[in-house]
Amino acid sequence: MIDVQVQTERFDSGAALDALAQTGAGAVASFIGIVRADGDVAYPDRRVTALELEQYPAMTEAALRSISEAATERFSLTGAIIIHRIGRLEAGEPIVLAAAAAPHRADALDACAYLIDRLKTGAPFWKKQHFADGSAKWVEAKGSDDARAAGWE
Amino acid sequence: MKIVYFAWVREQIGCDEEPAPEGAVTVADMLDLLRGKGGGHAAALGDESRLRFALDQLMVKSDAKLGNASELAIFPPVTGG
Numbered sequence: 001m002i003d004v005q006v007q008t009e010r011f012d013s014g015a016a017l018d019a020l021a022q023t024g025a026g027a028v029a030s031f032i033g034i035v036r037a038d039g040d041v042a043y044p045d046r047r048v049t050a051l052e053l054e055q056y057p058a059m060t061e062a063a064l065r066s067i068s069e070a071a072t073e074r075f076s077l078t079g080a081i082i083i084h085r086i087g088r089l090e091a092g093e094p095i096v097l098a099a100a101a102a103p104h105r106a107d108a109l110d111a112c113a114y115l116i117d118r119l120k121t122g123a124p125f126w127k128k129q130h131f132a133d134g135s136a137k138w139v140e141a142k143g144s145d146d147a148r149a150a151g152w153e
Numbered sequence: 154m155k156i157v158y159f160a161w162v163r164e165q166i167g168c169d170e171e172p173a174p175e176g177a178v179t180v181a182d183m184l185d186l187l188r189g190k191g192g193g194h195a196a197a198l199g200d201e202s203r204l205r206f207a208l209d210q211l212m213v214k215s216d217a218k219l220g221n222a223s224e225l226a227i228f229p230p231v232t233g234g
Contacts, residue, residue: 033234053233056159056226059210084233096234116234122212124226125233126160138161141230 001079001101002072004064006055008087013097016081023079025101029112037091047132051139053086053095056124060084067118075111077102082115084125114152121149154219156187158197159228162204165197173225180206181215183225198227205230 001023005011013032020028035051038044068080079101089095098119100111127139154173163169177183181201188195198204206213207226219225 054160055233056157056207056210056228058224059207059226062210120234121231123233124159124207124228124231126229127232128160138229139232141232 002065002068003079003081003083004061004068005083006057006060006064006086007083008085010094011083011085011097013094016083016097017099020079020081020099020101023101024103025078025108026103027105027108028099028101029105029108030097030099031112031116032094033096033116035089035091035093035095043131043137046135048091048129049132050088050090050130051095052088052128052130052136053084054126054128055084055086059124063123064119067115067122070118071100071111071114074114075100075102075107077107077111080111080115082119084119084123086125117145117148117152120145154222155224156183157224157226159226162197162228166193177219179215179219180208180213180217180225183219184215184227203229 017028017030037048064082068082071080077100081099083097085095098115100108102108128136129139130136155170156173157170158166174186177186184198188198205228208222209224
């Protein structure tokens, strides 16, 4: 079972994990990304109030599905789910859920890391930070994210 | 062919899509033609190392041939998740 969703509203992580548990799995592993208020390392004194998530609508769902299919094959999963939010998200709100179900825990845990690592460098989303002082700045991609994604190649 | 822009590339160029100029064989050729428009195009597209590309919604390198693709996307490295 593969399920990918892009939406503005909050997701129900409990319902998503329950669905994965019913795929014949022995293990379900999940990652939830949250909007951090401490924000940009380059501006430690600027508090982030919100993020604005932009996507490339024609490409996003296909990219998420391709990442999920690759994970399913590589880790013999019984299911994979990615839910990613777009639009304006306040600090503390969940942005993304990536979860994997497999017969045993090692594949579920590894596949969960694979899903989010590949999403970070291969899915067309961009974050703009809005700071408490009214300024805004696009988030720069991190070399460490490229390195983590490359580690799966 | 249509060109679409995202994130700060879209903001600097000042539009989210436009018709592609004729005469480019590769993505890199297209970048050269677009930079020739000057202004926001030249500023946003000046440093290729800060850009990523997708042809018909698949990520490609700048040496990729445009072929019969109908959409070229130009955007910064992605920052989702």
